[in-house]
Amino acid sequence: xxxxxxxxxxxxxxxxxxxxxxxxxxxxxxxxxxxxxxxxxxxxxxxxxxxxxxxxxxxxxxxxxxxxxxxxxxxxxxxxxxxxxxxxxxxxxxxxxxxxxxxxxxxxxxxxxxxxxxxxxxxxxxxxxxxxxxxxxxxxxxxxxxxxxxxxxxxxxxxxxxxxxxxxxxxxxxxxxxxxxxxxxxxxxxxxxxxxxxxxxxxxxxxxxxxxxxxxxxxxxxxxxxxxxxxxxxxxxxxxxxxxxxxxxxxxxxxxxxxxxxxxxxx
Numbered sequence: 001x002x003x004x005x006x007x008x009x010x011x012x013x014x015x016x017x018x019x020x021x022x023x024x025x026x027x028x029x030x031x032x033x034x035x036x037x038x039x040x041x042x043x044x045x046x047x048x049x050x051x052x053x054x055x056x057x058x059x060x061x062x063x064x065x066x067x068x069x070x071x072x073x074x075x076x077x078x079x080x081x082x083x084x085x086x087x088x089x090x091x092x093x094x095x096x097x098x099x100x101x102x103x104x105x106x107x108x109x110x111x112x113x114x115x116x117x118x119x120x121x122x123x124x125x126x127x128x129x130x131x132x133x134x135x136x137x138x139x140x141x142x143x144x145x146x147x148x149x150x151x152x153x154x155x156x157x158x159x160x161x162x163x164x165x166x167x168x169x170x171x172x173x174x175x176x177x178x179x180x181x182x183x184x185x186x187x188x189x190x191x192x193x194x195x196x197x198x199x200x201x202x203x204x205x206x207x208x209x210x211x212x213x214x215x216x217x218x219x220x221x222x223x224x225x226x227x228x229x230x231x232x233x234x235x236x237x238x239x240x241x242x243x244x245x246x247x248x249x250x251x252x253x254x255x256x257x258x259x260x261x262x263x264x265x266x267x
Contacts, residue, residue, distance in 0.1 A: 005228070007222050015048070021254075022122075023065060024058060026050070026055065026061070026062070026065055027052055027065050029053070030046060030050070030062065030065055031068070031069075032073060032164055033046060033049045033050065033053075034046070034071050036245070037049070037245075037246070038073045038217050038218065038237075038241060039073065040073055040216070040217040040246070041073055041134075041247070042072070042073040042130060043059050043063040043066060044253070045057060045249075045253065046062050046066065047059040047062045048253045049247070050062065060239070061174060063162045068111065074221065077257075090119060091119075100187070100205065100206050101131070102130075102131045102132035103132070104132060104263070104267070105130055105132045105133065105161070105190070105260065105263070106130065106161050106162075106163035106164060106167050107131070107132060107156065107167065107168065108130075108131040108132070108167070108168040108170065109128050109129065109130060109131065109137070109163070109168065109169045109170065110127050110128070110129045110131055110169075110170045110171065110206050110207045111126070111127065111129070111150060111153065111154070111170070111171040111203060111207065112126075112127055112129075112171070112203060112207030112208065112210070112211060113126045113127075113145075113149065113150060114127075114211045114214070114215075115124065115145075116219055116230060116234075117223040118225065118226060118227050118229070118230050119223070119224065119225045119226065119251060120143075120225075120226050120227050121143065121227070122141055122143070122145070123141060123142070123224075123227050123230050123231070124142050124143070124144070124145045124149055124178070125139065125140070125141050125214075125234065126139065126140050126149045126150045126151060126152070126153035127139040127207070127209060127210065128153050128154060128156075128157040129175075129207055130161070130193040131170075131206055132260075133251065133257075133259045134206065134210075134212070134248050134250060134251060134256050135189055135243050135256035135257070135258040135260065135261075136238050136242060136243055137156075137157040137160055137161050138153045138154060138155070138156035138157025138158070138160065139153055139156070139234075139238060140152040140153045140156065141230075141234055141261070144175075146176075147176050147181065148181075149176060149183055149231065150171075150176040150177055150179075151181060151185065152163060154182070154186075154237075155183065155185075158189065161266075163189075163191075164191060165189075165190040166191075166192060167191055167192070168191070168192045168194060169186055169191040169192075169193055170194045170204065171193070171204065171207075176259045188248055197259055210242075212240070213242075214234075214237065218233060218234075218237045224228050226258065242256075243255070243256050243257060244257045
C-alpha cells in the first residue's frame, strides 16, 4: 500500500481529530436518546431531540452516525381489521371530511378500539384522542369487548377535560360506538356526532395512526405473557412517553404536552 513503517506508527499515535471527538460525544447522546424514545426515532426526530438538549448538529451527520453504529428506528408493519360495522344501530353522517385540524383543545375528539394479544388471551384498548394536540385524553384497557368499554374511555375523557357544548366526536362504525347507550351519552352532553364512511380507514386516520404507532413502537416488539404485563406497559407508554415526550410531525416535531403549553400561552 506504499506506506512506510514510520508513517504507520505516526498514524497509530496520532490523537483523534476534533471532529472525531465530537462524533464520539454525539454517538453517546444518540444512543441515550434512542433508548429514551423506545427506539422509535429516525434521523429527523433524533436531530430535533439533539438540538433540544443544546447540541448543534445537522440531520446528515446524525444520519451518518446512526448508520455507522447500526442505530435505527424499529418498525414492524402489520394490519388487522378490528371494526365490526355489521350491525343494525343508527349511523351518523361523516361531516368531518378528513379535516383533522382543531384550533383549540376539546374542539374535536376521535375514538377507536384496538385488539391486543397476550398469552392469556385478547386485551382490548379503547382511546379518545384530542385532535388539537393528538393527546390521549381518555383510555381504558379490558379483557372483555363489551359496549361499555368505549363508554368508560369516553367518561374518563369527559372527567379529565370537561369539554364545552358542541365538541365534535368522530369515530368509526364499530358497534360499541353506535350502541344506544353510547349515543345517548353523547346526545345528553351535546356532542356533535360524526362517523367514518364504511370501509374507509382514512376517515379516522388520526386514531388509526395512533394504533399503528403504538403497535410498532410497543406491542409488536414483545411477546406479552399476561394481560397485567401488557396493561402496565400501555400505561407507561401512553402516560410516560406518547403524551409527554414523543415528537409528532403533525405538531411541528414537538410532543402533545409541549404543543398544549405553547397553544395555551398564545391564547
